[in-house]
Amino acid sequence: MADKVKRLQELNAELENVFEYSFEGILLTDADGTIMKLNNVSASFMKLQKEEAIGKNVRDLEKKGIFSPSAVGKVIEYGKSVELVQSAIGGRYVYVRAKPIFDENGKINRIVSFTRDLSEIMLLKKQLEEMEDELNKYRRNFLEPIQIKGISSRSEKMKETLNHVHKLAGVNSDVLLLGETGVGKSEIARVIHQLSSRKGKPFYMINCAALPESLIEVELFGYKGGMFTGGDPGGKKGLFEASDGGTLFLDEIGELPLHLQAKLLHVIQERQFRPVGGTEQLKLDVRIITATNRNLREMVQSGLFREDLYHRINIFPIVIPALRNRKEDILDLAHQFLQEFNKFYHKQITFSPKVLEKFLSYSWEGNVRELKNVIERLVVLSDYTVVQESDLPEYIQEASSAPSDLTLKEILEEVEQSIILKEYEKENSSYKVAKKLGISQTAAARKIKKYLE
Template sequence: MGNSESIFLRSVNQKSLEETRQLNKILRLIIDSSYDAIFVADENAVGIIMNEAYTRITGVTPEELIGKNMQELVDQGIISESVTLKVLKEKRLVTIVQNVKGTELLVTGSPIYDENGKITHVVSNLRDISDLNRLKSELYETKVLTKKYLDEIEDFKQKEGARLLLDGVIAQSKEMMQVLHLAKKVSQVDSTVLLQGESGVGKEIFANMIHLNSKRSDKPYIKVNCAAIPEKLLESELFGYEKGAFTGADRQGKPGYFEQAEGGTLFLDEIGEMPLDLQVKLLRVLQEYEVMRIGGTKTIKVNVRIISASNRNLEELVEKGEFRKDLFYRLNIVPIKIPPLRERKADIPPLAFYFLNKTNEKYDMNKHFHIDVIHRFEAYEWPGNIREMENLIERLVVTSDSEEITVNDLPGIFNLHSENRIKEKTLKELIEEVERKAIIEAMLEHKTTRKAAAKLGISQSTLVKKMQRLKIII
């Protein structure tokens, strides 16, 4: 070989070597630019290439992987099992769920063959599926919670409380069940009832329920808001007037609400706003069962049951001289205090789902809550009680952009209350939350209590007991 020929061949080899280096550099840049993790092993299952995403996703460094046999990594517990070993054994593309240092990954191993059909390399693509499993778990929790409360509402309809539910009262808390029990008992008699509770707790609904479940249900039911009628008109509206009793009076006269409610029920809402002079006349009706119209000269016997309600503390008003003590005692024969929503947290989820379904039907929509929304609802104080919840849920349904209503759709005040609620939780409550989430995730992944218990490191019987205690149904 001549000198010129030798120089030419060296030039060609150098050029080929440079091209190969350049190609390898480009290939390396392509592999590192992948968002998903990529790992390459040779025919002996020894790691030779891994990209930056692998370390980012798993925390495993090149020093731990490159030049190491995959069986070593399995034995050391760095990876749960090796897709490379499976591909080399089965000589085909394989997909598994792999755990690498606690990170759950979906791994696909692809064999690379030479011209003789022999596997020379295995390329593994890895994707982090922990977020997917979390979302899957949360979706399952939402579905379970929704079904639970809808089933409870349906079950409640079938039981003795059906009519109470249909009258608008939805409850499962022990506090409200006690109130419902008392309301049902008192509906069977004619005793005067005083409903007390904050604005929006449902006093009017209870008054309706008591009337509808009473022996007077087929008779008139008259509602009067004492705060909504001007003081000068309230007397004539309640007691009626004779013709010519005052300027502008109807020529024929007019019966008042007491006469109109004959045989039935008169509901006096916001009774604490009634002027003192009218309280005297109301007291006479309760004592004598008779009224006298304005401008009249004779009394009219009435047979009316009185239910009154107030969001103000009448006993405090009595002490201040703003409400008559004798009238208070007459109205307070059967007091029923309706607790605010913040004192009956167990009622929040069923109420929320009830209003959600009601609004969906109203607007022909199919919105649903993310599980965290219910958690935020339970942490909130609800100063406007049930009325506030109903109005908020309607607003969320009609204004949210997607089918799922998330915490991002909630007003900012809910975030503040959620943070405060977390601080208020006991250690036991926090532990139960963590246990519940871990059990649901394990059951979703492993399907059986035996496999889920093994994953959690507890016995099967212990897992079953925990699921019963935490009311987890899979």
């Protein structure tokens, strides 16, 4: 009898070690979602001590913003296993698998959930695309996102752009914004205005490709009374005059007709203009921000854009990178848009891990605008709480199919192994490896042991 008791004690100790030293966070609740047991990994995701978490209900923790949505809550709601991505406290994303345990009557008795940190996966995915010697710089940028007036980014390229935005906002120089359709040029223009000394003054914008040639001139320069049949007899202010003291944003500047390019050059150089039909030059104090998705240099060579105007507006160009070149921002943007549309449409939609994987692998030719439109469509049209891969537009499903026979998990594991072993070979210390890669020493030691075996 004593031997059996001793064996049971040893077995229990072994199970406790397996539970505690698992790579994943493990959490056990009762049928109502009250936490009964969890390991340190799971507690660390919630930024709580184990003793603090035990006895708490997952619904209360969700209300406090510890995580969202609750996978255990979904199991209770649906009565079956659930896989989803949570946003966890501290700006992290975690992948959660929650499973119900049924009693002999088929009722839920316990719920166990397994949690894995997606932030580390995102880091390793970035390493797949960059040179090894960029590791330290990338880790620093990943962990310290920059935010300016609501625009946040973890991407090195976008951080550089936002740093330029911050510097140029402090002066009154005209700015040229360059980037593909949908990257957020109008948002950047607004940020420049809001950060500048003109923030309390007018901000106007016009898309030079959206109006006929005759209307663009009137919109920009205004007209004197009596110029047009049916027009305002007192005349009309143009956007230049309306923007006096503030900022005027000219989007799609490459579409501006040549004769208006000449008038614009005069305004930029002389800071004065003449309304259509007027004879008097009006003085102007306005900051002009231009933007285009076209190659203005090629347009100059083709005679479609004035060379003197090009050199005048190209003094301070800001290039806004395409979304496919700053993929580390995709999950943050997706989560931001999802929250926005859930609130607007009074829904509680979330995305399955496969959907987020597709988001990361798709090229997003329409950039941030396309991502936002896709998420709005998914929120509106989804019949279920958790959006699955099959709910995505067909072109995203097809275009983002991985060409490799390896799964994303296998690819990332290979990259992780290469990085861990190379750093360990150089440092010969799990502590130094942990410090360099921004992970805990326990995690570093565990990974080194795993990959050396």
